Structures are given as structure tokens and as C-alpha cells.
Amino acid sequence: MDTKKLRQKILDLAIRGKLVPQDPNDEPASVLIEKIRAEKEKLIKEKKIKRDKNESHIYRSDKSYYEKFADGTVKCIDEEIPFEIPESWEWCRLGSVVSLISGQDFPPDKYNSNEDGIPYIIGASNIFDGKLQINRWTTTPSVFAGKGDLLLVCKGAGVGKMCLCDLPKAHIARQIQSIRVYNNHISIEYIKQVLDCRIEDITSKANGLIPGLNRELILDFFIPIPPIDEQKKINQNIISSVELINSINRNKLDLSKIINQAKSKILDLAIRGKLVPQEPNDEPASVLLERIKAEHPESKKKTKNAGDNSHYPFEIPKSWEWCYFEDIATNDLGKTLDKIKNQGKYYPYLRSVNVRWGDVILDDLKEMKFEDIEIYRYSIEKGDLLICEGGEVGRCAVWDRENSMLYQNAIHRVRFHCKIDSYLYMYFLWHYNNIHFLDNYSKGVTIKHLTKSSLNTIPFPLPPLSEQKQIVQKIEEIFASLDKITNSIIA
Template sequence: MDTKALRQKILDLAIRGKLVPQDPNDEPASVLLERIRAEKQQMVKDGKLKAKDIKNDTVIFKGDDNLHYEQFQDGTVKCIEDEIPFELPDGWAWARLGVICPYGENKAVSADLIDETAWILDLEDIEKETGVIKKYTTKSERNSVSNKYSFCKGQLLYSKLRPYLNKVVIATKDGYCTTEILPLTFYGNIYSPYMQLFIMSPTFLTYVNMISYGVKMPRLGTNDGKNAIIAIPPINEQKRIRDKFDIVAPLFDKIQNNLNNLNNEVTAIKSKILDLAIRGKLVPQDPNDEPASVLLERIREEKEELIKQGKIKRDKMESVIFKGDDNSYYEKIGDSVACIDAELPFEIPDNWCWARLNCISINYDSYRKPINSYDRKNRVLGKSKDELYPYYGATGQIGFIDDFLFNGEYILLGEDAAPFLDKKAQKAYMIKGKSWVNNHAHILQSLVFPEYLTNCLNSIDYFDYVYGTTRLKLTQENMNRILVPVPSIEEQCKIAQAINNLFVLIESIKASLS
């Protein structure tokens, strides 16, 4: 279940008058807007507003032809049917945002005039898409020196910077905010909590995303903000809508928490399945299978042949791990033999063997050929859409000279340590066909069943293999030392198939529950 989409759907129903029933006894929104116009004209007479402040006010109405029109101060009328996003219920009305509030007309306050204990609200303090204030910080804590807008408890605070983040909150107390946030006060007692719902709705988001200016840091311009069309319900219905939404909204958090718990449970189950698999406890052993020792001997012969053909280089750290008469495990590298019992993480079945990763795979890290930015870009763009290669790497960007093209079946294992410190994170990925690979990924060709080795690399504990001072990494040398439990090739295939079947079953159960 997509709780974000569900929230947006509820917001959409709210601003279309479909969340609560209409009450024919409510005062129509048209009367409310007429009262606002009278209020603003009186404010001009009282000197609280200037004539220029209301010269652009308009009235939106529905004509006898069932189309929407806008009347301007000079009496001219224009059809605006193409601006109307949806039909309103009876008793509702459309109005420009600049008509119902002095949008963007805030005065900045110098930082040296703000008390050190005053609340300073910044964009980072607001949770996107939820209307929640994550934290409260004082001026002294923030060490703020820039000008701010002042706001009062109950005002609507709208972030005009990167409006797609949907950061819109109601002030819980008086304070000051960055000038990227606009405090909004509405005429005629229009209910700010309802306006929060409208401004966070898909309708308003679609409008602002279409007209925001700026590439890296898009903003909603003041005039564009004033011109936004707002659906105005009767005052009493505004409150009923908000009350209903506040009843429904906590359910989103409960649903999301349940989904998070479900995802955590699924991840834990998958991790347990992988752990059982590499210990030989997922599928039954078959005494008729070829012993793993025979498989490893054949792999050594295959690698020796590749060395003779000049296709790979000899690995001086190639080893053979065997079980001695004393039931301990030993590793032979060249003429040197050492007991490695202390390194082994768990017991394996009798017909399995331990092997270092470099003994059951070929590392292609040193076989990469750099591609310059120009060639990389043109080789990609020169392909049709269906022929574009998938991209695997840390940067995810086209044009870097540390990208390499591989064609075949490989296992990628990242070098950056973050995923390795999370036992449940995926570390290894299989790729097939032509792929761009960034140099932050180790590239391995498996000499055992690839799906089995990938599952192994996603389940083992990397604690003893990841090192570094400024940044933890899985170096090539340490990666080669990784110990892998190796069953017969027949059992590897059975294990891989069993894991796949169980994962598919788990995902189907998860989908049915969510």
C-alpha cells in the first residue's frame, strides 16, 4: 500500500467536497467572499490597506452558459474555464489566493532585533508532505544572523522554496522563520487548517510545480502565488473537512508503521533463509552428489588452464582449505600451512568445503579499460532506447571516465562499507549482458553456481573484512580473503532455487497483507 498516494487521495477528496457531506444551511462561500471584499475596502478607508493592494482583486463566477468567468476591477470579464481544475459542490466558490490573503507581503525583521530565546523555524525543521514540525530551535541554538519573517500562532506557514517538497505547517506558537517561508493570514476568518489541506493537495502541487522557476532551487514566484485558484467551501464546512481529515490522518501513520514492521519482518525472514542456506540447513543433503572437494579441484584445473592461455594471471594467494585428521581446518598457501579454525564462522556439512572467494571466482577489477567522457556519452546516446545498457555504480551519472563496459554474467560487490555494516542490506548483485560498471564495484566471475555465490555474499558477516581510517572499504585484498561455504554444484542449484521460491512466496504474502 502506498500511504503517500493514499494521503494525497484523501486530500483530493477533501478539497473537492467529497470528504464530508454538504449542509444546505451553511452560509454560501460567495457570501463569505463578498464580506471579504467589503472588509478589504473598509481597510483601505481606515488606512490599513492601500488602494493598490486591492486593485487586482477579482470575482470568479459561473455564467449562464455554465462556464467560469473572472471579473476585474475595471469591469472587464474574461472566460477562465481552462484554469478551473474541477467542478465544485453547491455553496462553494473559486477565488485567487491573492484575494483572500496578502500573499508574499511580509516584512523582514533584522536578526539583531530578535530575542535569543525566540523560536526560529527553518526549512529543515519541517517534515515534507505531512505538515509536521520536526523540531523547535531558538535563535541562540541556531546562531541565526539573517533577516526573518515574524509569524503568530495559528498562521499558515508555506515554503515557497522547492515547493514540490510540500512543506506547509500551522504555527503552534509565535516565532520567526526564514524568508523562504511565507506566513499567511486569511481574510474573513477563512480557516487556516483547511487552507493547509488545499495548499498540500495534488491540485495545488500540480499548479506550483508547473510554474515554479529555477532549476536547482525552484521557487514559487509572488505573482504566481497570488494567481493560484483556491476552492473555498463555506466556513463551517471548512472546519468539518479539517476535523474529518484529522480523524483520518493518524491512520496513515498506523498503516505506515504496520508496513514498516512488515518490511522489517520480511527482511529478517529473508536473512534467516539465507543464513540457513549457507549452513546447509535449507535443503536436504544428497549422499549421491559429487563432493565439493572434487568440484574445487576441477575449478583449480580450469583456472590453471586459463593461466596457461594467458587469459588470467596467477594469484599468489590461491589456497586450498582442508580438514585435518585432528578435525581442525587448515589452509595451504604455497608451502605454508596454517590452522584457520578461529576464522571459521560456523560448522558446515561433511561433504561441503570452505574456500576463499578468490579461489572460486575470477576478479576482473584489474581488467577494466577506462572510457573517456566523450566516448562514454556517445556510445550510450548512440543506442536505441531498447538497447541502452543498465547502469551499475556509485555515481549513477553518465560521463565519468571511471565507468566500464562489461558483457556477460558477473557478480558485483561494492567497495564502500556502509551496506556491509548492515547485516540485512543487499551487498552483491548479479548482472547479465552488457552493463556499465562504476569503479566503486568489484567485478567477479563466479566459478561456482552464480546465484548460489550471490546469495552467500549477501548473507555472510563482513565485519572482519571491512577496514579503513577515514572511510571504511572492502578492499580487493580483503575481498579475496572472504570465506565461502561450498556444497556440491547440484546442491548449489537446489539451494538457489529454494531461496528463489521462498522469496517469491514471501513477497506474494507481503503484497496480500499490504
Template structure:
């Protein structure tokens, strides 16, 4: 289930008057607008508003021809039917946002950039007033707050905050984000890069928080910024937004219904997240059982892994004798000590393998170093100028985390990459040595080229690549790779550590049964996840 789309659908129905039924006994929005206009006139008389702030107020009405018109203060009338985005229910009205607000302002309303710079001082430690920024909402006002002193607060008299105002981010990547100013027993002032709106009624403020979060509201704000190098809109443009206005009592019913439905969506989202986490943990457990001989039953007729490992070593010795390969002077050897525990010898160094927890593997299984059965780290480098434009170029971002799947296939022409690549061929296991905690491993179904942060691995014929892929994805190998990684910002598993990693080896026939079973169970879990999504 797409919960993001569901949220937008709820808001879309709300602002179109389709979320709750209309009540013919409600006071029409037209009467509410007349009352707001009268109250604004009184505020001018009382000195609470300046006359210039209402001099451009307009009236939108439906003509005898059933088209929408706008009457301006000078008496002129204009047809605005092409601005009307959708039809409203009986009792609702279209109006400009400016009509409904008593304040639309921002930080720069207090003066020029030069005077602001000269008169406003900010502090990281607590001071007279809180300097409210969009980032504070992400931090729940609990850390990294910014403050201003009393002199700065007095200077910024046009953008003081009291709680309940709507705050819109009007510049940059966070443009269009909507926040409700909290009520604090503490002076507050608006920081740059946002606009605040104060409505006549708190209910209307709550309703318009959802209007701005809706697709219609977000689309309007995005259109205000179209074509600019740095996305930005100003308060003058915002005031002219054409908005739907329900009756005041229907606003209350809409707000209550939205909160009720969004709480259900939150619950669904939480359940969805919990299920996704459960599925991932289940996959991890399946792999752990698989590489310990507890996923499928052993067959006593299978050739023991110890026999095939001896065959691998014998074939390797023969190749060395024939001069076809050289003996690796840094080769690691696993042996069993007198205490019946496993150890790793590399030159004169001996280390225990207790962390691998391999004493409980089935009798017919064996263990070896990864470097004994695959060419870990032996890659073929290719310059991009020698790669065909139609060749598959695989990057780290194309491999899904924890799934063993490729999310997209791009050619060199589509990717336009210039760095040196590793070539790979169909049937190889590709292992990402960079940030091994991301667990990006894939068995490729075609030839291609990959970033040098991915290692193509060719396994001995007695080690099935399907089993090897799942082993490299297992929590046991993942734990080892993370422990051995070097580098703080860009951790990698080194070649030597990769080669001396332990590989738990079942008989060949059992490798196939394990790989088939894991694939079957993963497909079932993926199907469950897809149905939820």
C-alpha cells in the same frame, strides 16, 4: 498499494467537494465571502489594514450564460472560464486567494537586501526570537535552531509569526512545501525563502493547508516557477491563485474526514514498511540457513565437498606444474587445529575463524578461501573508446540493494560514460566491492562492461555461480565484508581480504538444491511485496 497516490486522491476529492456530502442547510460560501469583504473594510477603518491592501479585490460570479466572470474594482468585467480547472458543488465559490487572507508576506517585505543585511543578526545560541526556517519543521524544532536578537525582531515587524499561519517554501528544491506555524510561548519571525499567509478564519487556514498539498495546489505553484533558472515565485503571484471555497461548516467536515483518512493511510504505510522490513529479514534468515545446511536436507549419496575441494587443489597443482598459472605467494590456507577449530594461515600469520561460526556445518560440507575457487580481483580493464556503443554498461546504481537484481540495462550510447570498465561475460557473478553494506551482487545473463567498482567473478566448475551469488549476499559474508572494509567516505573490500574470505562449500548437487530453493522462496516473498505495493 501506492500510499502517496492515495494521499493525493483523498486531497483531490476534498478540494473538488467529493469527499463529504454537501448540506443544503449550510451557509453558502458566497455569504462567507461577503462577510469577509465587510470585515476587511472594517479592518481598514480600524487601521488594522491599509486601503491599498484591498483596493484590487475582485468578485467572481457565474453569468447568465453559465460562464465564470471576474469583476474588478474599476467596474470592468472579464470572462475567466478558461481559468476554471473543474466544476464546484452547489454552495461553493471560486475566489482569489488574496480575498481570503489578512496577510501575505515574506522576509524581504521588511526592506532591501542591504538594509536587511545591516539590521538583522542571527545566532545559533538562544536569543530573543526564533528565526523560523523550513528546515526547522524537518527537525521538529528540536535542534540546530536559529535566533535573532530583539533589535532584529523589531526591525522585521512585517514578518512576525504568532502561530497558525501557513508557510510556503517559495524557492529552490523545497519549493511548494507547506507548513503550519506552531504555537510557541516565544517570539517568532520568518526567515528568508518562504511566504506566510494568515487567513480570516483558522478553519479556512486548515483547509488551505490541504489545498496547497493537493496536486492542484502543487501544480499551480510549479507553474508559477516554470522557465526560471532558479525556481521561485513571489507573494504577488501567489495572491492571484484561483481557489475553491466551500462553506465554512463543510470546511470543518472536510478537515475532519481528511485527518481520519490520512491516519488510515499512515497505518497502511506503517504496516507496509513493517512488512517490507519483515520480508528483508526473512530473506536474510533464508540465506543464513542456506549456507549452514539447514534449508534443504542433505543427501548421503552426494559426493562430499571435501572430495571436490581436493580435486580443485589437485587440478590447480597440475596447472602450476605445467606452467599455465603461477603459485600465489600470498595464498591463504584454511586448516583445522588440534583443538578441532578452524584457522587461516597466510604466510607466517595465523588467525582464528571463530567469527565465521563454521563448526556446525554438515559433515559432508567443506570450507575454503574464496580466492581458491574464483579469480577474485583479476579483472580485464577496457577503455571506453574500445567499447561498442551498443554494449551493455552496468553501473552500481543499476543493481538493486539486497535483491540480486538488475533494475535497468543501459548501453554505452545511453550512458555516455568515459571511465575505464571491467569486461564481464554471461554467467559471471558480479560483486560490488564499494560500500559492501549495500549488498549489491548479481548473476549476469549477458556480456557487457561494468564500473571498476564491480568485480566480475569466474568460479571453478565445482562451485555453482547461483550458489556463489547467494553466499556473497548472505549475512555471514556481508558481516565479514563490512568488518574488513577500508575507507571512511567510500568503504571498499580490498582484494587480499576478498581472496582470504571463507567460502562454505556444500556438495555440488546440494548447491543446486539450495540455489533453487532460495530462488523459489525469494520469488514468493517478492510476489507478496509486489501485491502490497
């Protein structure tokens, strides 16, 4: 379930009058707007606000929408109306039903961080998860936002971000516009819901090198107005719906965490020989190692008997052995990218970014020059284990394609001897990454690297060949079931 889309759908239904039923006994929005206009006239006469020279009035006639301007001109605006609304609702410009207060910046000597004065709201950095976070104060405030105002970030990074002011009084900077309703004739919470739903429509019109929403853009924004009682019902319905969505999200996160923990536990059991039972008739890993030594005398035997675990991270079954990659495989880094020195023909090659956990992504391949003599040396074959040397060291996947592929020196190519299962060691590395065991072998301060020599000093358990297949099969069987659960909660 895409809860973000679900929330957006609820908001969209709300502002179209489809979330709660209309009540024919409600006072229509046209009367509400007349009350707001009367309130504004009263404030103008009292010289508390200035008359808006661009103010207009939107009305319906003959099934069309018209806008009457202050100079008396009338214009049909059917093409500008965003969508249809119920008969008891009205369209208006946002500036017709709210006042908009623009902020003023202060130099550093006009504010402080020791809570002296009133809060100073500078921009998006003060809004976190829909709440205000104050870290500056001023003793010389001049532009005020008050409790119940809707604060909208109108400039810079975070443009379009908003929250309701819960402070009695605060000074606002130029990056903030404060939206204030007239005498509670309209719900500020409802205004916020409309802007939340259509904020992308507004921010898409932001212009300039630094994104910004000017006053005219905000004031001219079309807003659908329901009767006041319906506004309150819409607000309550949205709150209830959002609480349910948040609960779903929390449950999804909890379940995802549990599934990841379950996968980690499965890998832990697998690497300790506790996921599948040992078969006493299986050829022990010690015999496998001797066969590798005979067939590949270049391998350096550093193995230690399973009974002596004093230098190894955990105990393993008696039929298993501890080993290193150079005991059971060849391990080589790819070709170094050097545009000046490299010669030959251009070929696509793998970089570390192409190697994900358990998968190789081929939709962003680069090309590099390879000479004919280098093709075999730097080719990846089916069954090779690819391990990232830098960045997220140890991230790995098995090359499972029939065709070969070239690779660069940010990747270790591990090619196992005697049909040892590459997937088993992919899962073992995955487990080592989960428990941060690889941190002991990576080098570097800012960017970590897993050198060839370091990789060859990491101890790995070696199960008998037949048991390797059983372990991989069991891991993939359980992971598939867990992934099915994950996909069901995402869909």
C-alpha cells in the same frame, strides 16, 4: 498500494466537493465571502490593513464565470476556472479571503541561538514533517506570524513547503509568506488542504535562478470555497483518511522490515548448512576440492577441514569444507578505462553501476576501446559471478545471458570450476554484506574497495555439489513467496 497517490486523490476529491455530501441547509459560500469582504472593509476603515488595488470579485451568471475588478471592468474567466464545483461553493482568488504577510531578513547580529527573544523562522529548514523546528531567536522582531497562520516557503530550496504556525508569535524571514484568515470566517486548515493538493500547480510557475513565488502569484491563485460547515467536515474527513493512510504506511514498513529480516535469516541458515538436510550419500566437498586441484593445478589450496573451525566465523556440516575463491574459481578484474592508451574498436562494457543485487542492468551501457586480443580476456560468460570492487563492495549478480559481455576493472569476474553454483555464492556474499562481514576485508577511508587479494582471503563454506543446487532452489522458492507478499502490499 501507492499511498502517496491515494492521499493526493483524497485531497483532489475534497477540493472538488466529492469527499463529503453537500448539506442544503448549510449557509452558501457566497454569504461567507460577503462576510469576509465586510470584515476587510471594517479593517480598512480602522487602518489595520490597506485596500488591495487589484482586488476582484468572481461570480456566476448564465452558467459562466465572470470576474469584476476594482475599476469596474468585467471579464469572462470560463477558460481560467480549473474545474467544476458544487452550486453551494464559490470560486475566488486567494487574496480575496486571506491576508498575506511577507517576511523580512535579519543580518547575523540581529538573531541568536540561545533562545533570547522570540522565534525567528528563516525558511524550509525550520519545517520538518509538517512541524516547526526553531533554532534561532531575535530580540528585534518586526514582521510577525502568529498562531493559526499558514506558513508558506516562497523562495529557495523547499519552495512550496508549508505548515501551520503553533507559536504565539514569531518573526518570519523573506523566504516565508504568512497566510492569515479574517476572523475565522474561513478555515485555515481548509486553505492548507487546497494548497497541499495544488501546490505543484503553484510551484510550477516559480521563476528566476532561485525558485520563488511572488506575492501576486500567491494572491491570484484560484481557490474553491465551500460553506464553512462543509470546510470543517472536509478537514475532519481528510484527517481521518490521512491517519488511515499513515497506518497503512507504518504497516507496510513494518512488514517490509519483517520480510527483509526473514530473507536474512534464510541466508544465515543456508550458509550454515541448516536450510536443507545433508544427504549422507552425497560426494563430500573434500572430494570436490581434490578434483578441482587435479583439473586446475593453478588453484592454490588453502582449505581447512570442516572439523577445525577455530579460524572461521561459524560451524559448518562435516560434509562441507572451508575454502577461498582462488581454491574453487578464477578471479579477474576487468579492463582499466584509459581513453589515451586504449586502442582497438569500441565495444559496450559493464561498469559497477550496472551490477545490482541479483541483477545486471543493461539500459545504461558505456563503450570503450578493446583490441581483438583483449576480447577473450575481458569477456563475461553465462554463469560468471560479477562482484563490485568499489562503492558498495560485494554487491553482486550472476551473468545469466547466453551472449558474452565485456567489463571494466571496477568488477571482479569470478568463474567457478567443476560446475560449482554461482548463485550459491551470490547469496553467500549477500549474507556477508547483511552482517557487515565484508567490512573486515574492504579497504579505503572514504570510498571502500575490495581488492582481488582481499577477495581471495574471504573464507566461504563449500557444500557438496548436489546440496548446492538444493540450497539455491530452496532460497529462491522462499524468496519468491516473500516477494509475492511484498508486491501485494505495494500494488
